[in-house]
Amino acid sequence: MSNILVVVGSGVRNGNTDQLTDSFIKGAVEAGNKVEKVNLSGYLEGCKGCGACQINHHQCVIKDTMQDIYPLFEKAEIIVLASPLYFWSISGRLKSFIDRLYAMSANDEYAHKDTVLLMTSGSNGFYAFEQAVSFYRFF
Numbered sequence: 001m002s003n004i005l006v007v008v009g010s011g012v013r014n015g016n017t018d019q020l021t022d023s024f025i026k027g028a029v030e031a032g033n034k035v036e037k038v039n040l041s042g043y044l045e046g047c048k049g050c051g052a053c054q055i056n057h058h059q060c061v062i063k064d065t066m067q068d069i070y071p072l073f074e075k076a077e078i079i080v081l082a083s084p085l086y087f088w089s090i091s092g093r094l095k096s097f098i099d100r101l102y103a104m105s106a107n108d109e110y111a112h113k114d115t116v117l118l119m120t121s122g123s124n125g126f127y128a129f130e131q132a133v134s135f136y137r138f139f
């Protein structure tokens with residue numbers, strides 16, 4: 001059994017990405033995992049790059065929805081990133097979430113966790129997810 005955090009980077013409740021995510025969660029729960037789901041549809045700013053988190057005990061100065069997500073991220077063993085394909089990449093919401101994880105890093109080192117990427121798109125071209133997957137591999 002693992003603690004799984006599912007982060008949905010779509011602003012559309014019950015849209016394609018949300019529904020794909022819920023199917024994943026159903027299977028994960030049936031397999032005995034503990035799952036928390038977070039929709040990034042609320043107020044979420046991008047990283048300011050101020051660096052305050054690096055000298056302030058990993059506390060981000062931006063008081064938005066990320067403050068509730070940091071503790072969930074910390075305790076999760078598996079992170080599931082879900083996003084609609086936006087301009088052949090992940091959504092801005094999901095990218096902001098990832099950038100804001102900088103607060104959890106120390107000397108550019110991050111906790112090692114298993115990850116999953118779930119995506120939906122309008123296109124069914126074989127190339128559709130190329131850039132998103134390339135970014136995800138680096139991440």
Ligand SMILES: Cc1cc2nc3c(=O)[nH]c(=O)nc-3n(C[C@H](O)[C@H](O)[C@H](O)COP(=O)(O)O)c2cc1C
Pocket residue numbers: 010011012014015016017018084085086087088089120121122123124128
């Ligand atoms: C701003 C925007 C950009 C999009 N860019 C692409 C794209 O580059 N390629 C693509 O195949 N679909 C694109 N789409 C379609 C969405 O990826 C697709 O409809 C997705 O399933 C929507 O998921 P949702 O229901 O969770 O919002 C775009 C949609 C929006 C709103």
